[in-house]
Every structure is written in C-alpha cells, then in structure tokens.
C-alpha cells in the first residue's frame with residue numbers, strides 16, 4: 001500500500017494534487033496534521049480534511065496526527081469521514097482509551113512512534129491497533145533524510161507480529177524503499193520522492209513492486 005504525503009505539494013491545489021496522485025496509483029492519502037506544539041510546524045486540521053473529503057468521496061484517508069492532544073480531534077476527524085486515525089503515543093497517558101474512542105467513532109487505529117521512542121512502548125497496545133507507524137525522520141517536516149537505523153524496529157515488529165500492518169514515513173523513496181520492504185514494512189508513505197518526481201507514476205509503481213517482491217520472497 002502506497003500513500004503519498006501531500007505535505008510538500010502545492011497546498012493551494014490540495015484537491016487536484018490528491019486526485020492526481022490517486023489517479024497515478026496511490027492506494028491511500030496520508031494527511032499530515034500538525035499542531036505547532038507536538039511538532040514545530042503547522043499544517044491543516046479537520047475543516048480542510050472535511051472539504052477534501054467532499055471532493056474525494058471514495059479514497060482511503062489516513063490522518064497522521066502530530067498533535068499534543070489526539071483525543072481532542074477524534075470526533076471532528078470522524079465527522080470528516082477519515083478512515084484511519086494514526087496518532088503519536090508519546091504525549092498520551094491512556095493509549096487504550098484513545099484507541100477505544102477512535103474505534104467507537106468508526107475509524108481504524110494507527111499508533112505512531114518518533115525515532116527516539118522504543119518499539120517496546122507500543123507492544124502492549126497492539127491488540128487495540130490496526131497499524132503501527134515507525135517514523136523514519138523526526139516528525140514535523142517533509143524532505144528530510146531517511147533514518148536507516150529505524151529498520152530494526154520494523155524488523156522486530158514483523159518478526160513478532162507477522163500480520164500487523166507496519167507503516168514507514170519520512171524520507172522514503174526509490175533509494176530507500178528496499179530497506180523498508182526487506183525489514184517488513186507494508187504501508188509506505190512517500191512525500192517528496194513522489195511529489196517532486198518527473199514521473200510520479202513510475203515512482204509509485206516501483207515502491208509497490210519493492211514491497212510486493214519482499215512479501216513474495218517471505219511466502
């Protein structure tokens with residue numbers, strides 16, 4: 001599954017850009033929500049996501065919630081018809097409670113961890129989650145360098161939880177995808193590498209091929 005991040009796209013053309021990426025083969029849209037508090041940057045929130053949903057009724061929307069109070073945005077994002085609510089566990093006291101509220105609101109649950117957070121932190125919550133997002137850059141900005149030293153986290157999760165959806169996000173593109181897919185990631189976020197490519201369609205298809213090849217080799 002390939003989900004482009006539109007963080008570094010022309011946000012004045014959010015709808016057209018999103019539709020273009022879906023037409024070029026993207027499986028879902030990864031929408032980066034930042035509150036200027038959990039991360040030192042601001043993007044957009046549920047009002048924008050809701051408008052985008054009105055224009056793009058069918059695609060799978062994942063919101064990557066880089067926010068200090070993820071519980072605050074569950075209802076508004078559910079109203080905006082978000083499919084998957086992926087939040088960072090670092091600022092949260094009661095992770096199972098937030099997971100329960102997200103499910104109750106009708107969305108899938110993603111648990112995200114920053115590069116400095118051990119994978120042990122999410123291990124107790126996997127029964128409540130549909131996906132774990134391993135950040136491969138410090139959250140906050142697109143276009144950063146991929147952190148290969150996050151791959152042991154992905155490999156450990158894949159080894160111990162063969163059916164878990166594992167997503168990577170940050171600096172992923174044609175030159176780094178093979179490390180991610182070999183480690184066991186099956187949901188791939190790619191921003192700059194897709195948005196800035198001369199041929200985004202072939203980038204999306206090469207990312208997919210890498211993931212599929214790794215899955216086929218394991219089976």
Ligand SMILES: O=C(CO)[C@H](O)[C@H](O)COP(=O)(O)O
Nearest residue numbers: 139140142143170171191192
């Ligand atoms: O969550 C993010 C940053 O916090 C973005 O999703 C991520 O950076 C994708 O962009 P790129 O592929 O350009 O790194």
Ligand SMILES: [Fe+2]
Nearest residue numbers: 005032064169
């Ligand atoms: Fe993201």
